Amino acid sequence: MASFSHLALPITISFLPLICQSIGWPIDPTHGFTQLPFNTSFYHIQKPYNLPETDRYSFFSGIHKLWVYSTDEPLSKNSPTKPRTEIIISGYNYSSGVWQFEGYGYVPCGTSGVCIMQVFGAGGNHATSLMLRVYNGTLYYYREAAIVPNIYDRWFRVNVIHDVDASKIKVFIDGVFMYEALGRGGEFHYFKCGVYAQNDDSSYMESRWKGIKILKKSD
Ligand SMILES: *[C@@H]1O[C@H](CO)[C@@H](O)[C@H](O)[C@H]1NC(C)=O
Ligand SMILES: *[C@@H]1O[C@H](CO)[C@@H](O)[C@H](O)[C@H]1NC(C)=O
Ligand SMILES: *[C@@H]1O[C@H](CO)[C@@H](O)[C@H](O)[C@H]1NC(C)=O
Numbered sequence: 001m002a003s004f005s006h007l008a009l010p011i012t013i014s015f016l017p018l019i020c021q022s023i024g025w026p027i028d029p030t031h032g033f034t035q036l037p038f039n040t041s042f043y044h045i046q047k048p049y050n051l052p053e054t055d056r057y058s059f060f061s062g063i064h065k066l067w068v069y070s071t072d073e074p075l076s077k078n079s080p081t082k083p084r085t086e087i088i089i090s091g092y093n094y095s096s097g098v099w100q101f102e103g104y105g106y107v108p109c110g111t112s113g114v115c116i117m118q119v120f121g122a123g124g125n126h127a128t129s130l131m132l133r134v135y136n137g138t139l140y141y142y143r144e145a146a147i148v149p150n151i152y153d154r155w156f157r158v159n160v161i162h163d164v165d166a167s168k169i170k171v172f173i174d175g176v177f178m179y180e181a182l183g184r185g186g187e188f189h190y191f192k193c194g195v196y197a198q199n200d201d202s203s204y205m206e207s208r209w210k211g212i213k214i215l216k217k218s219d
Pocket of ligand 2: 093190
């Protein structure tokens, strides 16, 4: 017993920080943030311009369900953009500070080539500062970096923290820090979630969201 503790203790102490960094423990990313009011006054739905909202969006039992087809029209008649059905949280249009989006997302198997969450607003010729996309069952940062595999057919918690002044955006999935992106400038930003077709889009795209919260770091 004496020799066991003599050996085990130094090993535990020296290897634990390494294990924590590489695997990552879930934390509460909302700690230190203040939750802001969120109701229908703070968002609306963007959908193919020629269809009624109920053809592409439903809200039952606290679950927002958004879907779109690759052959659908864009959000406005002369828009060159691909089809989308998105919740646009235009009620919180920010240009400074540290802001956070939290929501539980669900993507059914088969949905691919689609942006499911974005931080709108960027400088230069970019429209967005962050896109979370799904390709073939993996969650990506744009098409650049795979963040989480096997994302289909399960609820996952998404926390996106945008520090405007530091120009950093952090992504947490199920409370685990997964990715940090550099900001891309821009005068103003807001969060969006839903389905926005990208390259190699599947014919049908759907995502569901519940428990959406907008938070701001307390000054
Ligand atoms: C939404 O919340 C705001 C702030 O609490 C409140 O003023 C407003 O009346 C609410 N709107 C609806 C539609 O519930
Ligand atoms: C956000 O604010 C900017 C700057 O005032 C404005 O141009 C833009 O239309 C706003 N966007 C929304 C969705 O309210
Ligand atoms: C997804 O799968 C399709 C079909 O196998 C393939 O063409 C495409 O390159 C894949 N996309 C990514 C981002 O891996």
